[in-house]
Amino acid sequence: MILTELQIEGFRRFTAPVTLDGLKPGLNVLAAPNEAGKSTLLMALRAALTLRHTSKSQPIKDLASYGGSAPHVLVRFTWNGVPCALEKRFLARSCMRLTRGPDRYEGDEAEEQLRLMLGMTEVGRGEAAGLWNALLVGQGESFALPALSEAGHASIRSCLSQGVDVVTGGAAASAVLGRVKEQLGLLQTATGRPTGLYKKAMEQEAEAESLLAQLEARKNRLEEDLVALAQARRLLQEQANPDRKMQDEAALAALRVERDKATKLEAEEQAARATVNVAQVHSTNLKQEQQSRQENRERIQQLTKSQTTAQQALDALEPRMHQAQQRVEQARQAREAAEAAHELARRQRALSAQQAGLAHQQQRLGQEQASLRRVEAAYVQLEQAEAVLAALRYVDDASMDRLHKADRLCAQLQAQREAQAPTLTLTLLPEAAEQVKINGAPCKETSQQVLQETVLEITGVGTVTISPAQQDQTGLAGKWEQAVSQRALLLQQMGCQTMADAATHHARYRQAQTRVTEARATYHASLPHGQAGKEQGAAHLVALRKAVAEQEAQCALAEQAVAALQVSGAVQDAVSPEAAAEAEDQAARQAEAARQAEREAQTVFSTAQTQQQAALVAVREVIQALQQAQREETVYLSHKTDDALAADLTQAREDLAVATARLEQLEQHREEARPLATLESGIARYEQKLEASRTRISQLQIEIREREAHVRFAEGDGLDEQIAATERTVERLKHDREGYERSRAALALLQQTVSAAEQEQTERYLAPLVKTMQPAFSSLFPGGALTLNTQFGVEAITRRQTEEFSKLSDGTREQIAVLVRLGFAELLQSQTGNSLLVLDDALSFSDSQRLERLFDVLTDAASRFQILVLTCHAESFAALGGNPLSLQPLESFTELR
Numbered sequence: 001m002i003l004t005e006l007q008i009e010g011f012r013r014f015t016a017p018v019t020l021d022g023l024k025p026g027l028n029v030l031a032a033p034n035e036a037g038k039s040t041l042l043m044a045l046r047a048a049l050t051l052r053h054t055s056k057s058q059p060i061k062d063l064a065s066y067g068g069s070a071p072h073v074l075v076r077f078t079w080n081g082v083p084c085a086l087e088k089r090f091l092a093r094s095c096m097r098l099t100r101g102p103d104r105y106e107g108d109e110a111e112e113q114l115r116l117m118l119g120m121t122e123v124g125r126g127e128a129a130g131l132w133n134a135l136l137v138g139q140g141e142s143f144a145l146p147a148l149s150e151a152g153h154a155s156i157r158s159c160l161s162q163g164v165d166v167v168t169g170g171a172a173a174s175a176v177l178g179r180v181k182e183q184l185g186l187l188q189t190a191t192g193r194p195t196g197l198y199k200k201a202m203e204q205e206a207e208a209e210s211l212l213a214q215l216e217a218r219k220n221r222l223e224e225d226l227v228a229l230a231q232a233r234r235l236l237q238e239q240a241n242p243d244r245k246m247q248d249e250a251a252l253a254a255l256r257v258e259r260d261k262a263t264k265l266e267a268e269e270q271a272a273r274a275t276v277n278v279a280q281v282h283s284t285n286l287k288q289e290q291q292s293r294q295e296n297r298e299r300i301q302q303l304t305k306s307q308t309t310a311q312q313a314l315d316a317l318e319p320r321m322h323q324a325q326q327r328v329e330q331a332r333q334a335r336e337a338a339e340a341a342h343e344l345a346r347r348q349r350a351l352s353a354q355q356a357g358l359a360h361q362q363q364r365l366g367q368e369q370a371s372l373r374r375v376e377a378a379y380v381q382l383e384q385a386e387a388v389l390a391a392l393r394y395v396d397d398a399s400m401d402r403l404h405k406a407d408r409l410c411a412q413l414q415a416q417r418e419a420q421a422p423t424l425t426l427t428l429l430p431e432a433a434e435q436v437k438i439n440g441a442p443c444k445e446t447s448q449q450v451l452q453e454t455v456l457e458i459t460g461v462g463t464v465t466i467s468p469a470q471q472d473q474t475g476l477a478g479k480w481e482q483a484v485s486q487r488a489l490l491l492q493q494m495g496c497q498t499m500a501d502a503a504t505h506h507a508r509y510r511q512a513q514t515r516v517t518e519a520r521a522t523y524h525a526s527l528p529h530g531q532a533g534k535e536q537g538a539a540h541l542v543a544l545r546k547a548v549a550e551q552e553a554q555c556a557l558a559e560q561a562v563a564a565l566q567v568s569g570a571v572q573d574a575v576s577p578e579a580a581a582e583a584e585d586q587a588a589r590q591a592e593a594a595r596q597a598e599r600e601a602q603t604v605f606s607t608a609q610t611q612q613q614a615a616l617v618a619v620r621e622v623i624q625a626l627q628q629a630q631r632e633e634t635v636y637l638s639h640k641t642d643d644a645l646a647a648d649l650t651q652a653r654e655d656l657a658v659a660t661a662r663l664e665q666l667e668q669h670r671e672e673a674r675p676l677a678t679l680e681s682g683i684a685r686y687e688q689k690l691e692a693s694r695t696r697i698s699q700l701q702i703e704i705r706e707r708e709a710h711v712r713f714a715e716g717d718g719l720d721e722q723i724a725a726t727e728r729t730v731e732r733l734k735h736d737r738e739g740y741e742r743s744r745a746a747l748a749l750l751q752q753t754v755s756a757a758e759q760e761q762t763e764r765y766l767a768p769l770v771k772t773m774q775p776a777f778s779s780l781f782p783g784g785a786l787t788l789n790t791q792f793g794v795e796a797i798t799r800r801q802t803e804e805f806s807k808l809s810d811g812t813r814e815q816i817a818v819l820v821r822l823g824f825a826e827l828l829q830s831q832t833g834n835s836l837l838v839l840d841d842a843l844s845f846s847d848s849q850r851l852e853r854l855f856d857v858l859t860d861a862a863s864r865f866q867i868l869v870l871t872c873h874a875e876s877f878a879a880l881g882g883n884p885l886s887l888q889p890l891e892s893f894t895e896l897r
Contacts, residue, residue, distance in 0.1 A: 029884055049075075135835070
């Protein structure tokens with residue numbers, strides 16, 4: 001059997017028709033990535049050969065495409081040189097067509113002819129089975145030996161041409177083997193485990209041996225207890241040595257003192273590092289402010305020059321603008337005179353049109369002027385809000401965050417001082433309250449903390465002075481005073497006296513931010529529709545003013561035109577048509593010339609006006625920028641003069657240098673001292689050592705008491721007499737068990753002899769199949785021999801030794817399973833002349849050397865029958881060679897007609 005064409009449609013992922021292109025006799029290889037549809041192709045081929053087209057079983061439903069279309073497959077092949085074709089459609093509009101040379105079959109007749117050709121039989125659920133099922137190897141099936149059905153066994157037997165009676169051996173051998181198995185069954189189970197009297201004898205012997213082992217174990221434990229008792233007493237004497245304990249405790253105390261010093265040094269280093277960070281931030285801020293002042297002054301100078309230049313350009317445009325306006329007026333008067341002569345008959349209609357246009361322009365101009373007033377008012381509010389926000393910029397969120405951190409640090413240090421300070425508690429009689437004073441004030445509180453030197457004065461007795469510890473005064477008190485100084489410095493930078501003032505100013509700053517946002521939103525909302533977002537800042541206002549000015553100019557021109565029409569003379573007396581026509585032609589030519597002259601003058605005027613507006617906008621922008629820079633300069637100077645700023649910067653740098661030197665000194669001291677982690681580890685080690693010593697002493701005392709009790713109990717139990725009696729019982733039971741073993745061995749030998757005779761007959765029966773498989777097997781496993789069972793499965797392989805198939809590695813089992821299928825295909829080809837082998841993603845666990853040998857075996861077999869290899873490992877199978885295949889889409893499915 002040689003496949004020449006395979007078309008599928010409606011199978012799982014293949015909703016559109018595709019074909020397997022390039023099929024030829026011999027070895028064919030389809031190398032494609034994962035999910036390309038290789039397994040689906042094999043499923044379609046298997047369905048075409050083994051599944052009935054009318055079946056509605058679940059395997060058929062699983063073949064349907066993801067889009068729901070019915071599976072459809074066409075297979076073209078040659079059978080003993082005769083061209084054949086097979087078409088099947090499943091589920092919806094199911095059909096079956098088969099052609100074999102000139103013969104044509106359809107439906108159930110075609111199914112029956114296909115089964116006769118392939119030698120397959122119906123096994124139910126619309127599925128046929130036979131040896132061909134083992135030759136279509138799906139993904140993952142190559143790891144196991146082919147599971148042959150009865151139809152598959154029948155096919156192999158038919159190929160081997162042997163009788164069934166030969167398999168079971170002679171009748172006499174079977175009868176003897178049955179009686180031997182029956183007698184052997186009294187002594188062992190089917191799996192070779194002891195049973196009956198033999199098992200009972202073994203159990204009794206095991207119980208006696210267990211008892212003997214227990215007695216000997218008790219004797220051994222007694223000897224071990226005596227040795228361990230002496231060892232425990234010696235260890236107890238060593239652990240209870242007082243000199244060693246005193247040495248360990250002294251070393252522990254020294255480590256704790258050193259640990260406390262290292263902890264204090266680390267805390268001082270952290271405080272010094274914090275001081276350095278604060279000094280760095282302060283110095284950086286002062287330097288940035290100094291740079292900002294210098295940049296602002298340079299910007300003021302540049303803007304002053306720009307203002308002078310822009311004003312000069314604006315002044316230069318004024319004469320040109322005036323001259324252009326005069327020319328426009330002259331041209332307009334000339335045009336009006338010409339049009340008055342030409343359009344005297346239609347003046348009333350022109351006057352009405354001009355009046356309507358003027359009214360519309362005036363209405364639109366009024367709207368634009370109102371919009372301009374709203375925008376100007378909103379812009380003024382925005383400038384005022386921004387000025388307020390700029391005045392409060394020293395109390396922004398970042399400054400307040402730094403101030404809050406400094407205030408929290410003061411509170412924490414104050415709490416620590418109060419926690420560590422001594423408490424003075426007085427319990428006075430009511431009449432003695434006025435006679436006791438603290439620091440010159442009457443004592444009103446019965447308890448208070450002593451944070452500084454306190455004088456207790458008792459009338460008629462004297463005074464008592466209470467001073468806190470020196471360590472407290474130089475430690476937390478110094479940190480607290482430093483934190484208070486830092487907080488005061490931040491308040492001074494923000495221009496505030498207290499935290500409440502700072503909070504009030506910050507609230508005003510946040511309100512100013514909100515007002516700026518609201519004013520900006522109001523300003524953008526007041527702009528005409530379509531302008532917001534196109535320009536920024538005052539450019540919106542300038543553009544709007546320009547538009548209003550242009551409309552005012554247009555309205556003025558329109559008003560002049562209407563006035564000219566109204567004050568012009570009445571219609572002249574009637575004249576002859578010829579004279580009127582000649583006068584109209586002449587007036588028309590004069591009017592057109594006047595209009596052209598006016599347009600030219602208007603163009604010149606518009607250009608001059610645009611240039612003037614641009615110059616005016618430039619002047620205003622420069623003035624606004626200059627005013628903003630001057631306001632910033634005023635704010636800078638009102639906050640702090642340049643000399644004061646320079647002095648602060650110098651002082652900040654000196655403070656930073658002092659703090660840095662202090663930090664370096666502390667870091668050097670810390671590097672010279674042992675690490676805190678090392679000291680902690682040493683303390684923990686000595687503490688654990690002392691605790692372990694105490695625990696070990698207790699354990700040894702308990703162990704000594706327990707072992708002394710065990711020894712006293714075992715010495716009076718007569719262990720030696722019990723051991724001697726148990727040894728005699730073990731000898732007797734051992735003699736009984738050995739007798740049963742001899743009987744079992746004799747029966748097993750007899751069974752082996754009879755089975756060997758039967759196996760010899762079976763091997764003669766399987767010799768043709770083994771002979772077919774052996775060449776390929778020897779190519780892969782040189783010097784190896786294959787052993788098959790009566791179910792045509794591999795039982796073992798023999799190389800240097802015999803190995804069971806189930807105990808081989810996954811890769812080796814897969815290789816043998818592929819060789820078995822190859823042998824079935826060889827057997828089928830030699831007996832029927834038709835065979836085929838399809839492997840889907842097989843041999844993926846084979847090493848490169850084995851894979852090369854398998855390639856040689858497949859190439860040799862492909863010279864006798866067709867082989868299809870489907871793989872996603874294109875690189876690994878490149879050395880296989882063979883005819884390359886590919887999946888190609890089809891415009892339409894080819895049906896048999």
